[in-house]
Amino acid sequence: MTIAPDVPRLAVTSPEEAIRALRDSGLRLSTVRRLVIEGLFAADGPVSAPELALQLSLDESSVYRNLEVLERHGLTRHVHLGHGPGLYALIGRDDGEYLYCERCGKVTLLRADELEPVRDHIKSHFGHAARFTHFAIVGFCEECASSGRS
Amino acid sequence: MTIAPDVPRLAVTSPEEAIRALRDSGLRLSTVRRLVIEGLFAADGPVSAPELALQLSLDESSVYRNLEVLERHGLTRHVHLGHGPGLYALIGRDDGEYLYCERCGKVTLLRADELEPVRDHIKSHFGHAARFTHFAIVGFCEECASSGRS
DNA sequence: ATACTTGCAAATGATTTGCCAGTGT
DNA sequence: ACACTGGCAAATCATTTGCAAGTAT
Helix, strand or coil: CCCCCCCCCCCCCCHHHHHHHHHHCCCCCCHHHHHHHHHHHHCCCCEEHHHHHHHHCCCHHHHHHHHHHHHHCCCEEEEECCCCCCEEEECCCCCCEEEEECCCCCEEEECCCCCHHHHHHHHHHHCCEECCCCECEEEECHHHHHCCCC | CCCCCCCCCCCCCCHHHHHHHHHHCCCCCCHHHHHHHHHHHHCCCCEEHHHHHHHHCCCHHHHHHHHHHHHHCCCEEEEECCCCCCEEEECCCCCCEEEEECCCCCEEEECCCCCHHHHHHHHHHHCCEECCCCECEEEECHHHHHCCCC
């Protein structure tokens, strides 16, 4: 899977809605696919594929394959907070842009519009249409930045 | 190796200077270490460890080990542009923050101060001291953003 | 002399792929 | 029926680690 391409995002607020969106995209609903969607919904944040496979007693490759299909159809996406596996989320659930504290691991989820001014600045100064959805914005959170850093 | 910690950066503009800085840090100068430094200098951008090992006919593990030591002492750092291996650079050479076009692969290197306003905005609005040195800022470059995107 | 370094082999972790049997529509 | 999907095993890619032999200081 390459970096999340520019696929229309299908925001969704319940497993049922996700399943409907999935059918509308012409996808089949298999047991595994349903479980993955429910698993993503049940999670309290973005989840890695191995984690998901473990919790659902599914094969990792099946999970990866399903996440890949879902992502290609704009139902899920994945982020990297730092090193470590990619973390998957349903569009509409744990969706948005992430701030990640590299010291304490704190993760802050921003609404999609909160970084508009930042994107605007980068666009106007460098011509670059930035998206902070694939990589988190890494740094130090308030507490870690003020207390002794390193 | 964890995400580049908050180590003082030793900017350097020639292999000789790098070697001096290295000695000042109490590090030994082995043949491999010298080759790695020269290799990073010769490169016209950040380079992956496997690439460096190949070009220098060195074992990958030695290259990784050296890059790790150098990074811990503030002589090098590494970035992730997207998926794929981390890319290493000497501080002072190919150093700064990267914009990465996920469509055409174009990489733009910004001077360390060019994103100050962005960092300031994020700091004041979210309390987060952002650094764009570990992950590139992914998006579409000017051309790719205007022409049909996906 | 001693601590640090190397190459090589093997382990790890994340992700992908081949294959053939099973399932959704 | 037929194309799509699942599990399992094996491959791949990036990176790390153990170890015994070699080297910098």
